[in-house]
Amino acid sequence: MNKHLFLSVALTSISGNMAQSYAQDKYVSDRSDKRPNIILFMVDDMGWQDTSLPFWTERTKYNEVYETPNMERLAQRGMMFTQAYACSISSATRCSLITGANNARHRVTNWTLEKDKTTDMKSETVQLPDWNYNGVSQVSGTANTFVGKSFVEILKQSGYHTIHCGKAHWGAIDTPGENPTHWGFEVNIAGHAGGGIATYLSERNYGHNADGTPFSLQAVPGLEQYWGSGTFATEALTLEAIKALDKAKEYNQPFFLYMAHYAIHIPIDKDMRFYPKYLAKGMTEKEAAYASLIEGMDKSLGDLMDWLDKNDETNNTIVIFMSDNGGLASEPHWRDGTIHTQNYPLNSGKGSLYEGGIREPMIVSWPNVVQPNTKCDKYLMIEDFYPTILEMAQVKNYKKAKNLDGKSFLPMLKGTGDTSKGRAIVWNFPNIWGNKGPGINLNCAIRKDEWKLVYYYETGKKELFNIYQDIGEKQDLSVSYPKVVKRLSKELGSYLRKVGGQRPSFKSTGRPCPWPDEDFTLQ
């Protein structure tokens, strides 16, 4: 007992006053597992500029108009990442997150919903590949599915209490990947196969008729107690997450909370707690509604941070803020202003391999490990979260996992190294999404150092951008730098072939579209 008491006191100086409970009562046990809690706060469809926190070198008009005080508060406590990448589409990102595999490898390149059905638009000229439209799973037995091991399963097996709250979107309806509890989550709040929310409004029961039946495949389950209560879905999820955290505290285990908001995905319903304020600023109805979705999400972040403060867990909790793809900029039905400009200074938005579709607002706070109020301008990719989080949880041997493409960015967090150095990041989108726009559909891309190459399967077109000098990707430098184009084309093609990436075929000939490093003119 003395030994334990000593250990407990010794750790107190690092992780807060946790020894106190030892003295109270012999039945109240101190938390013997001192590893940090981890909250991964994942926002849906949030653009790089959908915040008052500037991720660029300059403040933009978006930073002026949106209000995200809690993101600012989190940034003061931790490190902002200005070049954090995800895929351009939700399923691709989330499947990389949970399996650690690059999107070209797991082949869930477009979004998933119904079993054995693709979600692609059709083309008269190209045949799309037979991609994994059933998503990912931890078990085999389902067609068109990538089988991978979940980092959450590993966390759970190591002793973490694991909580899912919000959007899952890992497997199509009726496939084993559809349910967060199949991925190692012990608690599932409102997560299912759907990739969106039918409505945020409790007045419409988040997608259910009065008799309880869903009126949409995107009806969100598990929030029945809030139906008709006037509670916006973002708030309902937050209240449920906090209940789960209260439980986690009782369990005396470190917890992993995946707080995966449906916000700020369409439908852009008005969160009336914030909407009038933005209208009063002179914003249009659509844009005020969008801003209200953002601030509702930000309030949720603040509520979780408040819970940590109140429960004396702030010092032993890592909070990671991330979005799953760029902001929606291609749908005039939902957004006002010129389309494809809503992520300025970035070009395009969700669905695009331009920066507007893949560069995300990211923040990590980790008291006593990550320097507060700092910024990291090195790049990283969504699959890197897998090994990073496992290392944060002091899990060893995860590297044995097959098909792990992610690389831990812990050295960047600790300031001990640059894991982006010499690193190539690859995106593959041999699909046709619903919307069109700059950098959207039938393409693949590679980022390495300052350069980004985008290749279009159907036309053979290649674009080369210097991201450091031209963040807006306005100047195609492919003609000026043929050697760079050739080098990156080779690296991109080699990578895609190595990991089993897919490509479309020409309907006219039945032959596959060339890889980026193959001669297109021979077609």
Add this chain to the structure above:
Amino acid sequence: MNKHLFLSVALTSISGNMAQSYAQDKYVSDRSDKRPNIILFMVDDMGWQDTSLPFWTERTKYNEVYETPNMERLAQRGMMFTQAYACSISSATRCSLITGANNARHRVTNWTLEKDKTTDMKSETVQLPDWNYNGVSQVSGTANTFVGKSFVEILKQSGYHTIHCGKAHWGAIDTPGENPTHWGFEVNIAGHAGGGIATYLSERNYGHNADGTPFSLQAVPGLEQYWGSGTFATEALTLEAIKALDKAKEYNQPFFLYMAHYAIHIPIDKDMRFYPKYLAKGMTEKEAAYASLIEGMDKSLGDLMDWLDKNDETNNTIVIFMSDNGGLASEPHWRDGTIHTQNYPLNSGKGSLYEGGIREPMIVSWPNVVQPNTKCDKYLMIEDFYPTILEMAQVKNYKKAKNLDGKSFLPMLKGTGDTSKGRAIVWNFPNIWGNKGPGINLNCAIRKDEWKLVYYYETGKKELFNIYQDIGEKQDLSVSYPKVVKRLSKELGSYLRKVGGQRPSFKSTGRPCPWPDEDFTLQ
């Protein structure tokens, strides 16, 4: 593909016509994992005679009055076990089941409910041990908890889809063991910390007020959609289990369904689908209600068997029927007739170490492996389910699990061996349950071959029964067979000490009650 097709066809002769789906559609995948589905159908508080299926050599009046046609149907398909043992109390049994550890080792010897609170009655003369009243868990960090590995977790990791339906009762409220999803179950229907059901009646929302708040710690969660619908809880659980099976079928995985009914535990509510029939037979209201609970449970078994038949899964599904302890025979409030006789020919009931408290109705059907319509008169113990089920699922290496006391009874199922030979089974109950009666409270026992020795901690009394000749435990042979008493006392005492069993202490002296092989007169 040819190789797979061949394999599929080759297996078809054993496990049914599963190859058929191969030909239908390239998107419909056959189940590649051919291991058998497993249903463990666990009834609560069901006595050895609470059925029309005779487990004794003679038919009793109970076999005449109760109606369990589906147990009979299952027995025709499989093997009845006439000497299947469990502990005398729910938590003890269920904690042995899930961890594979004997009750003396896991120390959850009485029933659990609230965190850090014992449920024992007090004694003026003995101090009870500091047993594990917080239950069992897969993670450490909670006081008074046994940490063990769940066989369900192992099944899940091996590729089974795992479903919990009904009563859990593995950990006290707010401990990590409370939730089935913490034990490797991917689906949890209505399972929580509670060991009973507030009411089976949907009219009383299974324990919830009209505003949704629970009016009892035994309020059953997760059945909200049946509130007020007139659906008896047994039926609601069955309907939900079948929904989960429909899902499991979609997943193309073998499934493990733990169908753990709240029935036939008190409160003995009237299942009106069957109650009038038993009243018409001339039974009292209480006994007719009890019979209705039994038949409602039996219908559930039949519904699950029907599902297997309809879905062509019968030939590849193992069904195990079991109860968790003897029938309640000590509460005149709930039962009519002379108390302690309701498990005739067995003596006493729930809570007792006499056969009435621990001998269970058990049936196993496994087409093409277990001979239909057979009976096994060898004994086995509840912790044996752990290794047996894992072997059924072809899981290797489970024997590395620490603290595994159970032994696989697969040889008895296959008719290739007798795993009871030379086997000693031990019960420890250094507690005081709510009710009193023959063989209840402050005792321990050992069964070996034909003999059973019961030892009482407070008095030093020893009873020896020849179970083969005296199933009713009416003749204490301890005086006639002193050598057997000495031998079994030694084996019992050694075992209890070896596994860390607990014992009460005398309040007068503060000294522990002697072990069965210590000299009581020296106290």
